[in-house]
Amino acid sequence: MRRAIAGFLFLSLCTAIVLAGGEAPNAAPAATTPAAAPATPASGGATFTVDPAKSWVGFTAKQSGGDVDGRFDKFTAAIAFSDANLAASRFDVQIDTKSVNTQDDNRDSVLRDKDLFDSSKFPTAHFVTSAFTRKAAGQYEATGKLTIRDVTREVHLPFTFQTTQEGGKPVAWLKGGVGLNRLDYGVGQGDWKDTSVAENPVRVKFELRLLPK
Amino acid sequence: MQIRNTLSRWGVVSQTLHWLIVILIITQFVLAETEHDMPLGLAKFAILARHKSIGITILILAILRLLWRWMNPVPPLPDTLKPYERVLAHVSHFGLYFFLFAQPITGWILSSASNFPVSYFGWFTLPNLVAPDKHFAAIVHEVHEWLFNILVAFAVLHIAAALKHHFVLKDDVLRRMLPQVPKTPR
Numbered sequence: 117m118r119r120a121i122a123g124f125l126f127l128s129l130c131t132a133i134v135l136a137g138g139e140a141p142n143a144a145p146a147a148t149t150p151a152a153a154p155a156t157p158a159s160g161g162a163t164f165t166v167d168p169a170k171s172w173v174g175f176t177a178k179q180s181g182g183d184v185d186g187r188f189d190k191f192t193a194a195i196a197f198s199d200a201n202l203a204a205s206r207f208d209v210q211i212d213t214k215s216v217n218t219q220d221d222n223r224d225s226v227l228r229d230k231d232l233f234d235s236s237k238f239p240t241a242h243f244v245t246s247a248f249t250r251k252a253a254g255q256y257e258a259t260g261k262l263t264i265r266d267v268t269r270e271v272h273l274p275f276t277f278q279t280t281q282e283g284g285k286p287v288a289w290l291k292g293g294v295g296l297n298r299l300d301y302g303v304g305q306g307d308w309k310d311t312s313v314a315e316n317p318v319r320v321k322f323e324l325r326l327l328p329k
Numbered sequence: 330m331q332i333r334n335t336l337s338r339w340g341v342v343s344q345t346l347h348w349l350i351v352i353l354i355i356t357q358f359v360l361a362e363t364e365h366d367m368p369l370g371l372a373k374f375a376i377l378a379r380h381k382s383i384g385i386t387i388l389i390l391a392i393l394r395l396l397w398r399w400m401n402p403v404p405p406l407p408d409t410l411k412p413y414e415r416v417l418a419h420v421s422h423f424g425l426y427f428f429l430f431a432q433p434i435t436g437w438i439l440s441s442a443s444n445f446p447v448s449y450f451g452w453f454t455l456p457n458l459v460a461p462d463k464h465f466a467a468i469v470h471e472v473h474e475w476l477f478n479i480l481v482a483f484a485v486l487h488i489a490a491a492l493k494h495h496f497v498l499k500d501d502v503l504r505r506m507l508p509q510v511p512k513t514p515r
Binding site: 184219 | 375377451
């Protein structure tokens with residue numbers, strides 16, 4: 117019995133150390149691919165590097181009645197997040213609209229064209245948070261500004277944040293998604309204001325595998 | 330009006346399925362050619378979606394047609410046919426049935442490989458048959474187009490044979506696939 121209690125205490129201690137390590141505070145923000153990392157978050161939010169191999173930012177749109185999944189192959193995400201310090205937490209995500217990938221070259225070129233993303237004029241979509249609220253254990257909502265083309269709107273983004281161990285290393289998973297109307301952002305000029313082929317509601321979603329810095 | 334087939338005539342159901350599918354295949358060709366020449370844009374995607382819905386309709390009708398054929402007597406080929414003509418008739422009929430399945434299915438695979446889920450007139454969406462793959466999609470696109478060319482060759486043979494029966498051999502092979510006209514001797 118005494119050995120069992122000692123074992124339990126030992127395991128609890130190990131878990132506590134691991135969890136603490138998983139959220140070790142750090143200073144600089146993280147960025148995935150090339151582009152420069154945006155503003156440094158205030159100290160207190162744990163900062164992370166995004167693992168580009170296992171992270172993605174994408175969307176589901178409805179085309180002619182069928183769900184089409186697409187992704188943005190290039191994006192950068194500066195993520196500082198701590199459940200214990202939501203005030204200091206911050207997401208700053210920049211998406212290269214030219215990197216849109218729906219697995220079909222024709223459709224991708226239409227998406228990059230002037231009536232939709234107009235990637236040559238508006239190469240980047242940008243999301244930056246201003247506040248976080250805790251909804252339940254591991255569940256949060258970020259309030260932020262989303263800019264697509266030349267339209268900026270406030271967005272409330274629900275997401276989950278979970279720390280775990282993968283291969284003995286602390287890892288955090290940030291997952292979430294939000295429904296938008298593409299026309300609210302001007303993604304649909306000319307013919308594409310019509311919503312019979314590409315419907316107005318689009319679900320933006322993401323999964324980021326975060327490594328503590 | 331005879332609903333079911335008899336040994337001397339195709340019934341209403343078989344005839345309706347036959348001619349409906351003919352009309353839909355011609356529609357498919359017109360849509361595909363129209364879409365092919367259009368610039369990339371909303372209208373092109375809209376026509377492609379329609380082409381897919383009609384293709385699935387043909388697949389459903391083809392299944393019904395085979396089931397009906399299986400449950401009904403099939404009017405036999407005329408006794409006057411030479412052995413090689415019988416073979417030709419069977420090959421062309423088998424081929425035409427084959428294309429009624431092969432074209433919609435390769436189209437469905439092509440759609441899946443291009444990450445364009447097939448929606449049936451917006452009512453429901455069919456599951457993807459394969460994972461998205463641009464290289465594979467390009468191959469299936471070629472196959473889909475070539476199958477159509479072969480289908481046309483089979484259809485030309487089929488039509489030529491039907492006309493020969495009607496105008497040269499003067500038998501009832503074409504007439505038994507047409508609505509019965511009163512007073513016309515069978």
